[in-house]
Amino acid sequence: KYALGLDPTVRADAADLPDFAAWTDGASEYLAVRVVRDPAAENVTITAEISDDLETWSESDVILLEETDTVQHFRDSDALGEHVRRFLRLRFSLLTEE
Secondary structure, three states: OOOOOOOOOOOOOHHHOOEEEEEEEOOEEEEEEEEEOOOOOOOEEEEEEEEOOOOOOEOOOEEEEEEOOOEEEEEEOOOOOOOOOOEEEEEEEEOOOO
8 A cells, every 4th residue: 555655544445456457459458457656655666477377477478568657557468368377466565775
């Protein structure tokens, strides 16, 4: 909730959470997620990862469609239907000062 600029003491509305939906590009559809983030949370990085088995995750199969101060939009590099199963997750990392 910190990275998204949400109040940690209040239940989040679905509209305030990352939006996982298919992304259409031409005739193909892809797994995708759009995140609206808090620009004040500069010490948080958000990455997306893809997996076929929920055990092995890869950032290299993810395409960053959009990145601004407040929005990050990711999609799978492979179209839906190219795999039997495909999973997409977000990883939030707190940058620490050294």
